[in-house]
Amino acid sequence: MRASPGDTIAAISTAIGPGAIAIVRLSGGRAIETADEVFRGRRRLCDCAGHTVHHGPIVDRDGSEIDEVLATVMRSPNSFTTEDMIEFGCHGGGLAARRVLEACLVAGARLARRGEFTERAFLAGRLDLVQAEAVADIVAARTRKGLESALGQLEGRLSGRLSDLRERLIDLKAEVEALVDFDDLSGGDGGTRAVREAAAAARAETARLLAHCDLGVAVREGIAVAIVGKPNVGKSSLMNALLMRERSIVTPVPGTTRDAIEETIDLRGVPVRLIDTAGWHDAGDEAEEAGVERAKSAARGASFVLFVLDASTGVDERDRTIARALDPARVVAIENKIDLPPASDGVCLSELPSRAWLATARVSALTGDGLDTLRSTLVTVLLGGEPAEPVLLGNVRHIDALRCVDAALGRAAELVERSEAPEIIGVELNEAMLALGEITGETTPDDVLQRIFDRFCVGK
Ligand SMILES: Nc1nc2c(ncn2[C@@H]2O[C@H](COP(=O)(O)OP(=O)(O)O)[C@@H](O)[C@H]2O)c(=O)[nH]1
Numbered sequence: 484m485r486a487s488p489g490d491t492i493a494a495i496s497t498a499i500g501p502g503a504i505a506i507v508r509l510s511g512g513r514a515i516e517t518a519d520e521v522f523r524g525r526r527r528l529c530d531c532a533g534h535t536v537h538h539g540p541i542v543d544r545d546g547s548e549i550d551e552v553l554a555t556v557m558r559s560p561n562s563f564t565t566e567d568m569i570e571f572g573c574h575g576g577g578l579a580a581r582r583v584l585e586a587c588l589v590a591g592a593r594l595a596r597r598g599e600f601t602e603r604a605f606l607a608g609r610l611d612l613v614q615a616e617a618v619a620d621i622v623a624a625r626t627r628k629g630l631e632s633a634l635g636q637l638e639g640r641l642s643g644r645l646s647d648l649r650e651r652l653i654d655l656k657a658e659v660e661a662l663v664d665f666d667d668l669s670g671g672d673g674g675t676r677a678v679r680e681a682a683a684a685a686r687a688e689t690a691r692l693l694a695h696c697d698l699g700v701a702v703r704e705g706i707a708v709a710i711v712g713k714p715n716v717g718k719s720s721l722m723n724a725l726l727m728r729e730r731s732i733v734t735p736v737p738g739t740t741r742d743a744i745e746e747t748i749d750l751r752g753v754p755v756r757l758i759d760t761a762g763w764h765d766a767g768d769e770a771e772e773a774g775v776e777r778a779k780s781a782a783r784g785a786s787f788v789l790f791v792l793d794a795s796t797g798v799d800e801r802d803r804t805i806a807r808a809l810d811p812a813r814v815v816a817i818e819n820k821i822d823l824p825p826a827s828d829g830v831c832l833s834e835l836p837s838r839a840w841l842a843t844a845r846v847s848a849l850t851g852d853g854l855d856t857l858r859s860t861l862v863t864v865l866l867g868g869e870p871a872e873p874v875l876l877g878n879v880r881h882i883d884a885l886r887c888v889d890a891a892l893g894r895a896a897e898l899v900e901r902s903e904a905p906e907i908i909g910v911e912l913n914e915a916m917l918a919l920g921e922i923t924g925e926t927t928p929d930d931v932l933q934r935i936f937d938r939f940c941v942g943k
């Protein structure tokens with residue numbers, strides 16, 4: 484393990500930039516002594532009880548004042564890391580906090596690595612790995628549902644479900660070991676039935692956890708949706724209408740949106756990343772050509788595509804070209820500008836080579852007509868309906884490991900059916916236990932741990 488718990492680490496734990504306060508955090512065996520080197524309050528922090536706050540200046544090595552702070556003392560083991568911790572509430576703006584941090588480093592602290600505070604909490608057993616990861620998810624959450632889900636994970640909701648599963652695996656192992664006392668499994672006695680039942684119960688729990696994982700990933704990572712169509716059909720207008728505010732540049736001149744613009748909307752708690760692309764047609768100049776290329780690759784990279792058509796002009800060859808290039812199973816085809824008189828022949832979507840679109844919609848980005856229906860359509864096709872499940876598995880690492888648990892359980896169940904020796908079944912069960920332990924951190928390899936904590940920001 485790369486951490487060396489005990490030595491005193493320091494970092495700025497608030498975002499850089501303008502703000503009312505900034506927090507410099509210290510943790511480790513000498514956190515309070517180190518703080519006393521720079522803090523000049525009425526009392527030494529060493530003499531102060533845990534969970535108390537003290538006002539005073541911070542000075543540099545020459546004794547000149549750097550900032551005036553509130554120092555919070557937290558004593559081991561009652562702190563986030565379980566070590567002694569100090570938090571200096573400095574003035575915001577970045578510079579004061581940076582100078583306070585420097586003073587702490589001069590006084591003997593070491594600059595914390597990314598996620599090192601959380602890593603220490605994990606190593607001390609204060610959090611399991613799932614909870615430590617939830618800390619990063621809370622910081623990254625973009626919707627209320629994402630935040631709720633991450634908070635639930637930090638509070639141990641997922642850990643609780645995983646430890647239930649662990650109990651079931653232990654039961655199953657015990658039942659299998661009991662079989663060793665019988666000559667074989669084919670006796671048709673109560674022993675094998677108990678094994679079958681325990682295996683089925685464990686698999687049912689993994690299935691329940693995995694059932695909503697697509698939605699869980701969507702809540703955590705968002706769903707990428709590209710808006711494509713030829714120039715001037717109203718892609719940027721539609722994006723703005725969905726965002727309910729101005730973001731993309733809307734002009735009557737074709738080819739204005741030359742770069743892909745990305746904005747996130749909150750669709751029933753799921754962050755949906757709308758990507759407004761440049762008009763998709765034979766590009767006129769080079770900058771536009773690059774934009775068109777980006778539109779094509781955005782459509783390829785996105786999970787879903789909103790394909791916009793102009794109902795007032797009907798479709799032409801350029802629409803057909805785009806239609807042919809798209810995978811209809813990922814496309815919501817949208818007739819826009821329904822506020823205007825329809826094209827003379829009155830046909831639009833139906834004019835396209837018939838394709839099995841995921842869904843279709845008729846809207847006016849200008850008047851807002853049809854947008855509510857479009858939103859409901861998106862809830863259905865993007866989310867598969869209204870999200871419900873309280874514990875959402877959204878972390879791909881957890882999902883992969885749980886699938887390994889499930890696969891090992893499946894193999895174990897098959898071995899039971901074939902009346903294989905209990906020792907052989909036991910091997911699969913150990914595999915399942917190991918995979919489960921990787922989720923919570925008990926058996927997670929060091930390099931995986933390192934990768935997880937490297938994704939945190941400094942100061943977390
Ligand atoms: N009447 C009407 N005009 C629209 C509608 N949507 C977009 N427009 C207009 O069509 C023009 C092109 O829109 P824009 O969003 O820039 O198209 P883009 O090139 O596909 O991004 C602008 O003048 C918009 O005001 C609509 O629903 N109704």
Ligand SMILES: [Mg+2]
Pocket residue numbers: 718719720731732739740760761762
């Ligand atoms: Mg545009």
